[in-house]
Amino acid sequence: MVNKKKNTRPVFVIGHKNPDTDSICSAISCAYLKNQLSDAPHYPRRAGEINRETQFVLDHFGVEVPELLTDVRPQIKDIDIRMAPGIDAHMSMRDAWEYMRDNVIDTLCITDKENSLLGLIAVKDIADAYLDLFDTSILGKAHTSYKNLLNTLDGKMLVGDPEGHIRQGRIHVGTSPETMINLIQPGDIVLVTNRYEAQMIAVDLGAACVIVCVDSEVPQRILDRAEATGTTIITTPYDTYAASRIVSMAAPVKHFMIREKLLTFDLELPVDDAMKVMASVRHRYFPILDNEGRYVGVISRRNLLNLHRKRLILVDHNEKSQAVDGFQEARIMEIIDHHRIGSMETGGPVFFRNEPVGCTATILYKMFRENNVEIPPHIAGLLMSAILSDTLKFRSPTCTAYDSKACQELAKIAGENINEYAEQMFAASDDLTGRTAKDLLFSDFKIFEFGGQSFGAGQGLFMSKGSCQTAEEMVSSFLPEALESKGLPLIIYMLTNMQEQGTTLLYAGKGADSLISEAFGTEAKDGRAYVPGMVSRKKQLIPPLQQLLG
Numbered sequence: 001m002v003n004k005k006k007n008t009r010p011v012f013v014i015g016h017k018n019p020d021t022d023s024i025c026s027a028i029s030c031a032y033l034k035n036q037l038s039d040a041p042h043y044p045r046r047a048g049e050i051n052r053e054t055q056f057v058l059d060h061f062g063v064e065v066p067e068l069l070t071d072v073r074p075q076i077k078d079i080d081i082r083m084a085p086g087i088d089a090h091m092s093m094r095d096a097w098e099y100m101r102d103n104v105i106d107t108l109c110i111t112d113k114e115n116s117l118l119g120l121i122a123v124k125d126i127a128d129a130y131l132d133l134f135d136t137s138i139l140g141k142a143h144t145s146y147k148n149l150l151n152t153l154d155g156k157m158l159v160g161d162p163e164g165h166i167r168q169g170r171i172h173v174g175t176s177p178e179t180m181i182n183l184i185q186p187g188d189i190v191l192v193t194n195r196y197e198a199q200m201i202a203v204d205l206g207a208a209c210v211i212v213c214v215d216s217e218v219p220q221r222i223l224d225r226a227e228a229t230g231t232t233i234i235t236t237p238y239d240t241y242a243a244s245r246i247v248s249m250a251a252p253v254k255h256f257m258i259r260e261k262l263l264t265f266d267l268e269l270p271v272d273d274a275m276k277v278m279a280s281v282r283h284r285y286f287p288i289l290d291n292e293g294r295y296v297g298v299i300s301r302r303n304l305l306n307l308h309r310k311r312l313i314l315v316d317h318n319e320k321s322q323a324v325d326g327f328q329e330a331r332i333m334e335i336i337d338h339h340r341i342g343s344m345e346t347g348g349p350v351f352f353r354n355e356p357v358g359c360t361a362t363i364l365y366k367m368f369r370e371n372n373v374e375i376p377p378h379i380a381g382l383l384m385s386a387i388l389s390d391t392l393k394f395r396s397p398t399c400t401a402y403d404s405k406a407c408q409e410l411a412k413i414a415g416e417n418i419n420e421y422a423e424q425m426f427a428a429s430d431d432l433t434g435r436t437a438k439d440l441l442f443s444d445f446k447i448f449e450f451g452g453q454s455f456g457a458g459q460g461l462f463m464s465k466g467s468c469q470t471a472e473e474m475v476s477s478f479l480p481e482a483l484e485s486k487g488l489p490l491i492i493y494m495l496t497n498m499q500e501q502g503t504t505l506l507y508a509g510k511g512a513d514s515l516i517s518e519a520f521g522t523e524a525k526d527g528r529a530y531v532p533g534m535v536s537r538k539k540q541l542i543p544p545l546q547q548l549l550g
């Protein structure tokens with residue numbers, strides 16, 4: 001199973017933005033369950049920062065905070081990258097061309113030993129170099145190695161150092177002794193045939209390298225003379241014409257490669273952004289770099305046809321306004337939720353499990369039992385915590401008998417006393433030390449849409465009057481700013497006192513006073529209204545507003 005998972009694309013289990021305890025704990029627990037039942041690896045993720053209550057829960061049961069995933073649009077890492085290996089900067093131009101031909105690719109990436117990208121060489125660059133017949137000093141300029149020269153000419157070195165390099169000189173074809181005397185300078189490279197005189201004159205004139213074509217015989221006297229003068233002697237099976245055409249292709253690619261303003265993409269880049277760049281240039285292949293800047297491979301426009309969308313399981317929500325950014329471009333595999341059926345649309349049929357219980361964790365508890373998967377203590381602790389949080393320790397009108405039963409069973413597995421643990425958990429969210437008004441409002445915040453209208457609703461749960469008063473002072477002054485920043489017509493904050501089992505509604509928005517008064521039958525004035533008995537956002541806040549706005 002482990003090997004299968006390594007070769008299977010992952011599935012991310014993720015809750016809503018501004019996640020609460022149920023969203024986080026359900027994502028972790030669902031991923032655990034799926035990993036017991038599926039070959040595909042499932043990973044829990046979060047779409048926002050966690051609150052203090054959730055942090056307490058994770059710390060208490062020794063569970064790591066899921067990685068942050070705020071955008072699920074396809075990225076470069078989600079397409080089939082062509083794993084074309086990087087080539088050595090000293091590779092000859094001829095070898096580079098042959099590699100392109102054999103592998104049907106017109107751009108090569110030059111890398112160092114650490115796989116850092118040094119440059120690019122395209123077939124156009126090779127063609128330009130091959131057709132530049134007037135640059136006869138190219139081998140010296142490029143500090144071409146004799147290894148490259150031997151390899152390009154299929155040559156054999158009779159005299160010289162195969163580890164050496166050409167440092168200077170122009171390329172000449174030695175046609176006749178008379179012509180050679182006027183053309184050849186010390187340090188030049190000279191191509192000759194089997195004529196004894198041409199071979200000897202080239203050596204005597206100080207040629208750095210004499211290339212003898214058609215594997216012609218080189219007399220021992222000339223070899224001895226070359227040894228004494230430091231002239232390299234190479235034979236090649238090619239005739240003079242062919243050798244003169246390909247000899248310059250021994251130059252290393254580093255001399256011709258593009259080094260500056262390289263168009264590269266990293267693995268995390270959204271595919272949409274890459275497509276915009278591709279559309280603006282005529283390049284065919286684009287290098288891909290990993291998070292550490294190392295070369296990975298190349299892509300072309302054709303690779304975009306094999307796009308692998310991220311695979312998601314959504315938990316604790318089915319409203320598009322609450323979903324992670326880019327969900328429309330992902331493949332939603334499954335939705336597990338306990339809220340009303342909202343505005344989520346999918347590109348195809350999905351498994352959708354929605355039950356009228358107080359918590360998504362309760363549904364997951366059922367799924368563990370239905371699949372006969374043992375619940376380990378730490379997962380039981382997470383599920384128990386989520387139920388206690390979402391049902392306000394069974395006080396919420398959303399709580400069902402099955403929520404209570406499931407929580408009791410989970411507490412036994414986790415080895416926790418529900419009353420003692422719940423007091424500690426809620427106390428963690430009651431601590432306002434170091435918290436800001438923005439943190440309080442958005443730590444558990446959702447956006448709802450009814451009949452083309454939208455509004456945002458956050459909720460804070462507090463045990464003491466002192467915490468409620470402090471939170472009210474902080475949030476009420478911040479609401480107008482939050483309203484403008486979110487671009488919403490209405491924002492509501494449920495300041496819930498768990499001891500009194502009531503909620504103070506703090507709100508901002510045009511006409512909000514009359515809307516709140518009508519919806520909840522209470523006095524609403526100056527952005528404040530108290531609703532006794534209200535503790536549930538899902539069952540007591542949303543339905544009356546939906547009736548009026550929908």
